[in-house]
């Protein structure tokens with residue numbers, strides 16, 4: 001979390017809550033978070049699509065070097081998640097470093113992302129958690 | 135034509151007794167010796183952390199008056215971690231266009247005034263603050279993801295990747311401007327506390343303050359240290375999640391391609407590149423095609439990029455890893471270091487008979503990339 005203002009947090013709420021991404025009408029590729037134009041081909045013809053909520057962990061980092069507002073929950077697990085149609089960077093939750101491995105299945109859950117003591121801003125959105133084997 | 139006719143560097147360290155203006159003024163005075171304000175057309179200041187940590191706006195003007203150059207045109211350039219080389223690029227454009235014949239570039243940033251936990255918050259702003267930056271990516275979170283992906287994709291073990299910091303520390307030992315001037319073994323890198331696992335503390339740069347200055351002139355080849363032949367750049371994807379292959383720094387590949395289309399680059403003898411983290415140094419070597427993909431770490435471990443190795447000497451200064459990375463100043467240090475190498479006057483590890491040099495600057499994981507080509511005038 002980087003000290004976003006209350007309006008900035010509010011503006012991003014829909015795509016963060018529902019994993020809404022941009023889909024390019026020209027090249028067909030999907031990007032998240034949604035942009036003003038396609039980051040691949042530059043086209044401004046975009047549609048909104050909801051991303052799948054199940055994915056695979058491509059890689060991850062266990063982050064100890066977090067800002068003060070996140071110190072109590074350090075280390076934070078940060079992952080690159082492949083949702084098939086697109087990849088996203090997200091936090092991996094409900095798991096410790098020992099529960100994590102590359103290639104594992106993860107699913108989106110709604111969580112509080114950060115609580116900035118200084119600005120009082122609460123940010124909610126999607127994180128991913130490991131899918132329990134049946 | 136643009137020539138580097140003067141350089142100076144402040145040793146990277148925790149300068150608790152000096153503010154941003156003081157560091158910048160000291161570097162400027164040394165680079166310019168006794169020049170009068172009239173002899174200077176422009177001051178281009180590069181600083182990034184100053185803005186992120188709300189210290190001073192319109193910094194260039196305040197540095198100008200503080201340093202004795204009131205009246206000189208001044209502007210500040212901010213491009214995250216690549217600010218320094220971006221400023222050098224702006225200065226060269228001013229010279230090439232004929233708007234200026236003598237430009238002072240000063241890079242300055244101070245990290246030691248803020249507690250480490252706050253510094254981590256500012257560092258996350260190198261990345262998209264409305265994208266992955268909403269999470270606690272801290273210092274090295276994104277690079278940590280890239281490092282693990284590199285190890286998995288190319289089957290490279292952690293120890294092989296630890297030869298990079300060991301080489302950087304070894305190179306920095308003789309550099310009087312480097313912050314960390316002691317040797318470490320690759321094994322020591324693995325034993326260090328984790329920063330953003332698999333990245334350890336010894337894969338990243340120390341938090342220091344610094345300032346460096348360059349005088350760039352349109353003529354004056356006679357007393358120049360080196361010719362600044364070309365500076366190129368390119369913007370890249372806002373996130374590694376969007377790149378088809380996250381292990382390619384697409385912006386740097388493009389900037390390098392632009393550079394090689396513009397100038398014929400001969401055998402490069404010396405390079406100062408942007409190893410904010412071990413993995414960034416490795417990926418940059420591969421983006422410049424100095425090693426095959428997935429092979430750069432192994433090449434480093436067998437001495438290919440060391441002094442006396444087969445390849446160009448990479449980061450004889452010690453790089454960001456050991457010289458230090460005072461954010462907006464770093465790119466200016468790199469150009470100063472390569473200029474001194476090409477003039478045979480670098481006070482640290484010398485690359486003998488070097489005639490062609492590159493410097494590389496990248497913000498974050500590649501939101502932009504800059505590359506400069508310098509040539510000896512001897």
Ligand SMILES: [Zn+2]
Pocket residue numbers: 024025026027028029038039040041042043
């Ligand atoms: Zn497109």
